[in-house]
Amino acid sequence: MAGLRTRHRQQVADEALVRSLFEEHGKAMLAYATRLLGDRAAAEDVVQEALLRAWRHPDSLVNGKGSVRGWLLTVVRNLVTDKVRARAARPTEVAETPTTVAVDGDHADRVVDTMVVMAALDNLSPEHREVLEHVYLHGRSVGETAEALGIPPGTVKSRSYYGLRALREHFQPHQFGAGVA
16 A cells, blocks of 8 residues: 555656646646647657656756756757658658559459469360479479479470460450550
8 A cells, every 4th residue: 555655646746747747847848849840840850758757767857967957958959859850761652642663462363363374274184284384473484394293394384385385375355455456
């Protein structure tokens, strides 16, 4: 029970400290931050963060090294510097408009492409599909594919050629301008 009272007293004292700091130095902190940033809303955030740091480190305020206002304004300056550096490190955000194209492609395009390729592979004979899977999906050479499938290397080359040709023919009608004279 005594621990609760002590903790409550400490919270009340901390709140009183932050209130008195804000009442005494808040206007100066806000004016300084606004002058450095040129943005009142951002300056208010900086002042709030500075007061939060004062609340977390009350011993820094009463250590006898300089004035409280000097410490608070130094914290404000450091926070502004961090904010400016962070802003400079990130690329400028630009709102998307109907005329701008997104930098990153939509993952849905890859899903659709995968579905289209899988459907095209389903149209191939099992022998052609198997050879193309070994060569292109697993990255095997002609010799490795021949050994894995138990067929001659010439057959691997032939099935690869005709399988790719069938895929090209499958996608030919889907190209823009196909069949237009």
